[in-house]
Amino acid sequence: MKSTATFCLFLLLAVNVFGQAPWKDLFNGTDFKGWVKRNGTAEYKIADKTIIGISQLNTPNTFLCTEELYSDFVLELEVKVDPGLNSGIQIRSISDPAVMNSRVHGYQVEIDPAERAWSGGLYDEARNGWLYPLAINPQGQKAFKNGQWNKYHIEAIGSSIKTWINGIPCTNLLDNQTARGFIALQVHAIRQEVQNGLTVQWRNIRIATTSLKDCVWQGGEEAPEVNYLPNQLSESEKRKGWRLLWDGKTSTGWRKFNADAFPSAGWAIQDGVLKVLSSHQDSTRSGGDIISNEEFSNFELELDFKVTVGANSGLKYFVQEDRKSKSTAGLGPEFQILDDQNHPDAKAGVGGNRTTGSLYDLIAAENLSEGTTEKRMNPPGKWNKLRIVSKDGHVEHWLNNLKTVEYDRHSQVFRNLIAKSKYSPHPKFGQAPAGHILLQDHHDEVHYRSIKIREF
Structure with a gap:
């Protein structure tokens, strides 16, 4: 018994040392506890521990948002999307009745299966448009694989926002507009009947908000840095x-x-x-x-x-x-x-x-x-x-x-x-x-x- 207890203690210490303990699942795999839908009426459903968003005509952008707000964090999840449907992952985002009638706005990590291949870039939803289009990072444009599951790794720490897809650096941004907000999964508005019923899927969604040094990835500077900090040099x-x-x-x-x-x-x-x-x-x-x-x-x-x-x-x-x-x-x-x-x-x-x-x-x-x-x-x-x-x-x-x-x-x-x-x-x-x-x-x-x- 003593040796078993000692081994268990060793495992616990190892988990903390190697950075696994800080992770928390954002989705329990069975229901939408901790999430709320905002703005549009597109459908979200759950199957095989996966959240599935389904595109719908005649509705604005729809967002499945965490009830909890986050400031500094590392977020990881896997994404798969049907060709023809644009989507995104909102981070540090806001929905305020006093601003644009509660329209969700803020940073969005792009999911883009189109030919331009801007997945992993950063769009400022309903606010300032493209902050980091992948046109400035040709290597990042090669990261996303259409028709497959893609692993997103997103770091938002202070004014720095970095993204990776399948281990390839995509965005390297400095911006201080918003320090805290919710995370959301977007089903984009569509305009054509042929787009009706397309899906975007998310699974294995987890976040770390403490001991971030154990969760951040080294590098990322291969993606050109874009600095929006007023009158400041990085x-x-x-x-x-x-x-x-x-x-x-x-x-x-x-x-x-x-x-x-x-x-x-x-x-x-x-x-x-x-x-x-x-x-x-x-x-x-x-x-x-x-x-x-x-x-x-x-x-x-x-x-x-x-x-x-x-x-x-x-x-x-x-x-x-x-x-x-x-x-x-x-x-x-x-x-x-x-x-x-x-x-x-x-x-x-x-x-x-x-x-x-x-x-x-x-x-x-x-x-x-x-x-x-x-x-x-x-x-x-x-x-x-x-x-x-x-x-x-x-x-x-x-x-x-x-x-x-x-x-x-x-x-x-x-x-x-x-x-x-x-x-x-x-x-x-x-x-x-x-x-x-x-x-x-x-x-x-x-x-x-x-x-x-x-x-x-």
Whole structure:
């Protein structure tokens, strides 16, 4: 008996040491105790210790939600879905009668059997759209196996959210919008009769909320990191050479175009946001364009921007100053920033080449990452992420982590575009070996933050 007791004690200690004890089953395999259905009317049933969600016409997204809320955790489960049905796993999500009439919103780990293969990416349900599309992680796109059971491993610890499918890193995200919420299993709304009755299945659902160091997986950095923490650099970004181009507090490093000082009017710095102020009613309030003190050649630039209704602005690069001209508007290739739905400039130009994400007046923005024209821009009042990559003449525009424009500024094709555009009087447009970064004052209120850069 003594030896048996000793052996049992050894097993208990081994379980704690090797990280099994923290796990708790979220689904008991027999009923929906601890879960509640929200928003839609799609059916959930149980068979063989598996939760089965069944798609249904004429109902919004339906969510089977845990009654308990979770903050830091590691979640594991297996998933299988019929082709033709999109789904997801909500984490740190919210349903509040005071917000969107209790509509479930928050982080969603994607289940996507479609050709684009974004399973494991992170979508912000009913809030900010795609935070981490798998277009930026080609290896992660290979993880999900259609028609098979797939193991999801999800870590939400502090501001870090990481996902793996079948052991392959998919999402590597930093974001601090929501620290606590429920977990939910989604049956997505459908619009076609052929999708009616399709199923998504979940099994072996377990969670750890304590001793997380015993449950987290090493690595995950193979998935490119995306950082939404305002005006903050992650340790990984610092190691890779990123630095803040705007410190989030002062005008240090920036000045008015063709001038020595930052504008005394027209721009404001408040709560970590750099604002262009509206000056339509009073032109004396206009501050003019601002530029970085430094010039850049081969670089990667990121920032967040938020437009107001009907607003127009832009980010220019390879901008050259000419103090003799006394011009207040800098000249250079421009990443257009615009309220496409409400500003008339969106319909000007040629083929949409003045819409957000475009190379202004030269190349129209498209969703090159998905092969569509849907750019997935967030509307006025919500933040969008801008990225520009410039290396040895090759330039890319990215909007919310989806590529919108790609060109070679030293090519004959580019020179031909210039010759047929408003820039034709400037044959050397965009050809400078290095130049300033410029934020445009177009007399409309636009917000900027998290301006950061690294040089190659």
